[in-house]
Amino acid sequence: MIRKGVTESFGAAVSCLSTSHLTDEVIRRSKGMILDTLGVGLLGTSTPVFNTVLQCSQRQQALENSKVWGRPGLSLPPQYAAFVNGVAVHSMDFDDTWHPATHPSGAVLPAVLALAETLPVKPSGLELLLAFNVGIEAQGRLLRFSKEAHNIPKRFHPPAVVGVMGSAAATAKLLGLPAAQSIAALAIACSSAGAPMANAATQTKPLHMGNAARGGLEASQLAFLSLEGNTQILDLESGFGAFYPDYVPHPLAEVTPTSQYRWVLEDQNIAQKRFPAHLGMHWVADAAIEARAKVLDKFPNADLSHIKKITLRVPTSRYVDCPLPVSEHQARHSFQFNCCTALLDGEVTVESFSKSQMNRSALKEMLLKVQLENPQDNHSSFEKMYCEIAVETVQGEMFTARCNTFYGHWRKPLSHEDLVRKFRANASTVLSADVVEGIIYTVEHLDTNQDCSMLWSYMHFNKHMMYRDERRSSALA
Numbered sequence: 001m002i003r004k005g006v007t008e009s010f011g012a013a014v015s016c017l018s019t020s021h022l023t024d025e026v027i028r029r030s031k032g033m034i035l036d037t038l039g040v041g042l043l044g045t046s047t048p049v050f051n052t053v054l055q056c057s058q059r060q061q062a063l064e065n066s067k068v069w070g071r072p073g074l075s076l077p078p079q080y081a082a083f084v085n086g087v088a089v090h091s092m093d094f095d096d097t098w099h100p101a102t103h104p105s106g107a108v109l110p111a112v113l114a115l116a117e118t119l120p121v122k123p124s125g126l127e128l129l130l131a132f133n134v135g136i137e138a139q140g141r142l143l144r145f146s147k148e149a150h151n152i153p154k155r156f157h158p159p160a161v162v163g164v165m166g167s168a169a170a171t172a173k174l175l176g177l178p179a180a181q182s183i184a185a186l187a188i189a190c191s192s193a194g195a196p197m198a199n200a201a202t203q204t205k206p207l208h209m210g211n212a213a214r215g216g217l218e219a220s221q222l223a224f225l226s227l228e229g230n231t232q233i234l235d236l237e238s239g240f241g242a243f244y245p246d247y248v249p250h251p252l253a254e255v256t257p258t259s260q261y262r263w264v265l266e267d268q269n270i271a272q273k274r275f276p277a278h279l280g281m282h283w284v285a286d287a288a289i290e291a292r293a294k295v296l297d298k299f300p301n302a303d304l305s306h307i308k309k310i311t312l313r314v315p316t317s318r319y320v321d322c323p324l325p326v327s328e329h330q331a332r333h334s335f336q337f338n339c340c341t342a343l344l345d346g347e348v349t350v351e352s353f354s355k356s357q358m359n360r361s362a363l364k365e366m367l368l369k370v371q372l373e374n375p376q377d378n379h380s381s382f383e384k385m386y387c388e389i390a391v392e393t394v395q396g397e398m399f400t401a402r403c404n405t406f407y408g409h410w411r412k413p414l415s416h417e418d419l420v421r422k423f424r425a426n427a428s429t430v431l432s433a434d435v436v437e438g439i440i441y442t443v444e445h446l447d448t449n450q451d452c453s454m455l456w457s458y459m460h461f462n463k464h465m466m467y468r469d470e471r472r473s474s475a476l477a
Helices: 006-016 024-044 048-057 078-090 109-118 125-143 162-175 179-190 205-224 280-298 335-345 361-367 416-427 433-444 453-458 470-476
Strands: 309-313 370-373 387-392 398-403
Touching (some): 078 109, 078 205, 109 453, 179 205, 280 387, 416 433
Parallel strands (some): 309 370
Antiparallel strands (some): 309 387
8 A cells, every 4th residue: 555645644534534433522522612612702702803804804795605603684705704703713812722732613613614604505513513623633633743833832823824724624524525625725725824923912813713714714615616736735844844843744544434533632632711811821810819718718808909929930931921911912911910810809700801900000009019930840831831829918928829730721621511601601792591502502412413504593693783684784895
């Protein structure tokens, strides 16, 4: 047997993987990922960055259209629906995170749902799950070809690199592209990859996710129309290897209709966040909440705003070292802000990043008391990092705490009950209670649902908006 090249093996896998290859564990985990992504996406439709990109995207028109989440009566060409819905997912940095580091779901699910809505024959729930998992799998395999990818990123935002490849793989699967066209989709997508980390902690960062969803979908549509690219895109240093200096790819295992397939998602679980901020903030918040409890246990009436000094021991990472954040996006990427918020309030929530909470004098004063240390054994990796906090009171007392693994990390995943609770809290900001429950039921029964069109129909509602005629919306675009 002639051994396949890396790109050839990926094309064959995208083409040959079928619903029979899905395992119970992959279905269970991916349902949770889908539900969480839909919830944070709905919540994200209230953000300024979503409204800005929606206004821009409404200038586009097409014969085929897909629904915009949380905007009754408003549809866009599928690639632009994927774009704006992808932006919504990452607009608060509330979406899931994987290891090696990336946000896997936000680049794939908006593209899959936007495309599915336009297909002449709507996919079953199991077919939707398959396409989604093919997109997740492509990302997981590509990330494992680089040791650098295991660390907190320094140069580029991973969803903009592996996410667009995942979107292409997922939509190629949903379109039923053969191996050669699946390879073309990956090659085309690779030319849309990349976004610098300099735009982290700004309104532009969520665009990385939207661009990945859109770019992958467009790549599959172009491949479907017979556009070609380099057939060795994943083998070459000048191909996908351009993003990772230590890129060492290897072919995927052969996929046959009767063979078993070991998915990355079976071996590596997902981190799902309890509050909308960079993943590293969750170690800090948990450690700070523990330290706060120790202070209040000894001094029940203590005024936490009168702490003398706070020392945080965290990994070196410049883009999340933001001593005095002035915007919500900077606050979501600030070790100092999330530490002080957790100390003052005993929690970090969606509301913590509002202007009123950020502008509190007690918080601003406490931020000035935080000192960061970067111990050599505290590695810049979501797999290995920890957070230690030392709080010194005005009385000279010292209280310490350490978080090695926060609740929600892949080593300590959210329970199903807490994941559903998070979805309800997020989705209910946009949807009525009966629609929220409808989405939960639909997602939980995706593998047995022969028609999943209700899923994107539910996502189109908004309890705060009257239904608007689509023709009128198009005329105003």
